[in-house]
Amino acid sequence: MGLSNLSKLWDVKCIDRGVFYLRGRHSCKQVWMKWKQECLLEVPLQGSSIEGELGPKISPKDVVNGQQSFTDADDDLKLHHIVHxxxxxxxxxxxxxxxxxxxxxxxxxxxxxxxxNYKVYGYITNTKVKFILVTTDLDVRDADVKSFLRRFHATYVDAVSNPFHVPEKKIASKNFASTVAGLVGSRALRGHSL
Amino acid sequence: MRREVAESCVDAMLMEMVSVFCHQFYSAEPELAARRIEAIGYQVGHQLVERYTMDCPRFTDHLEAIKFVCKDFWSELFKKQIDNLKTNHRGTFVLQDNMFRWITRISPNPLQENTTKSAGANDDIQVAQSTSMYLYFPCGIIRGALTSLGIPCTVSADISHRPACSFVVRIKA
Structure with missing residues (x-):
């Protein structure tokens, strides 16, 4: 199925292996649902993308996550594919x-x-949340990625500890978004200076 | 930075929560009140465990996760570990706390002044019932913690030897 076709529709499309892709006509928000009641949260920024996936679910509710995206649609789909x-x-x-x-x-x-073009790193918490880091920086060092993901984990924990956060739903915290943006920015900066 | 909460505040909140759910919202349906309180505990456990497992290595099996709940998780909540952990190795675990903080200050027999001594046995049942409402919250916390560690289970509590309290965890196959 062509991308142009997809972008015209507000529809559920099956990409493969039980992953559905939903896209709104008028918004850049994309919605993901996975069969196994898993959810993805994503903050792709300038070629790097981070996704979290929540593990075994208790309630088979639709899991919906919006995202900020600074890449074009073509890139998005590719990143989603890599992450999946x-x-x-x-x-x-x-x-x-x-x-x-x-x-x-x-x-x-x-x-x-x-x-x-990418390097893909993984991180899994005890609560079965998976963070996937996709980076275009091919010279990145494992230790840097590790510390980056640790800090990302801390940020994530702060965000989900909010009593108003509904578990397994999109993280609606502005603070979270800005901290993650900061983290991604700082990592990119360090990459340049090295 | 560690922020602490006064214990009396937690006690007062638990009392208030139970009284609101039992006597105001669901006074006609105690079963529903119990489920609501359990659900609140579930969310609390679910979110707390996210933070407390942050620096732990990954757990490889159920026993490790249960041990984590008995040791680290319990210490964070009650400043002590579970005193006794028993298992039948078939998915049932009994976590016994010999001095469970949240029930130590519940009066053993609040009805004694109003009723005659003859109704002693009846009183006991009533007291057990009213105390059990306070146990749905910690049960929910345990269930939330274990479920988010990937162990779906049911948790019930037993307070036949107060102030000791046993939580029975049954892992769903």
Missing amino acids: CSLDVVEERVNNPRKSGTTLNETFLGLLYPTE
């Missing part, structure tokens, strides 16, 4: 800890896989 594929890698790492060697029982899962 990497979830399989995350699952594999978690279920077969022997293969991943040193990362045993660590929340940081390390480099999931490199693609031509």
